[in-house]
Amino acid sequence: MINMVSFYCWIFGYICGSIPSAYLIVKAISKTDIRQYASGNVGSTNALRVLGPKGGALTLLGDIAKSILALALPAYLGAGRYLFYAAGLGAIIGHNWSIFLKFKGGKGVAVSVSVLTLLQPIAGIISILLFALIVWTTxxxxxxxxxxxxxxxxxxxxxxxxxxxxxxxxLLFIMIVIQHRGNIHRLISGTERKTSLKKTENIE
Structure with a gap:
């Protein structure tokens, strides 16, 4: 019974995570397919590149919202911490390999940090501040x-x-490293794309 409940939470989390926030928001605002522009990634960072700060922030809010929704079921059931792990992991996998985008998606950063922060607020906030410092300086x-x-x-x-x-x-860290393999190679070679918080990419 416990395993079945965990499975249901995972499936629920996967469906929530599969909602392609970046794809839907970019499509609604610019009438374009985010997969065809900038890095081609279906995530908040690429939405920022295509739409600018407001669009990027809106996409980020969408990713946070679906993370909260994914954890709503285990919170309602209240049957153990492992249910949150199952739902959270499902949401991240759904975001990275969305059933609505032929199992393509983003890199799972926004959803992962949202899930982590919901489960461990202090550690999550500290890590977000670290992220902000690194991005601000580099x-x-x-x-x-x-x-x-x-x-x-x-x-x-x-x-x-x-x-x-x-x-x-x-496990979340390992998944993010796997999703960023190409970025790591480009960082090492000095060819990684920098992201400006002030301008959009030319998508004409």
């Missing part, structure tokens, strides 16, 4: 995302949280 969103995710298991371990929480955070 303009590399990918670098900020990777280092932010790296901080999650470290912070939870230092805060003496249950090892199940640390392992969950470590």
């Amino acid at each position: 303009n590399y969103v990918s670098l900020g995302s990777i280092l932010m995710a790296m901080s999650w298991p470290i912070l939870l371990f230092l805060f003496k949280q249950p090892m199940s929480e640390v392992y969950f955070a470590l």
Whole structure:
């Protein structure tokens, strides 16, 4: 019974995460397909590049909202922390491999940090501040995302949280590293794209 409930929470989280916020918002505002512009990634950073700060912020809010929705079911059931892990992981996988976009999607950063912050607010907020500092000083969103995710298991371990929480955070970090393989190679080679918070890409 417990395994079935976990499975249902995972499925619910996956469906919520699959809602392609960036795709829908860019399509509604600019009548274009976000997958055809800038990095082609279906996420908040690429929406920022295509639409500018307002569109990027709106997309980010959409990603946060679907993360909250994904965790609503385990919160309602109230049957154990593992249900939150299942739903949160489902939301991240859904975002990265959306059923509505032929199993394509984003890189899971916004959804991952939303889930982590909902489960561990202090660690989440500290990591967001770290992300903001890195992006502010380097303009590399990918670098900020990777280092932010790296901080999650470290912070939870230092805060003496249950090892199940640390392992969950470590899993999220590994998933983000996998999704950023290309970015890591470009960072090393010095060819990674920088992101401006003030202008959009030319999509004409």
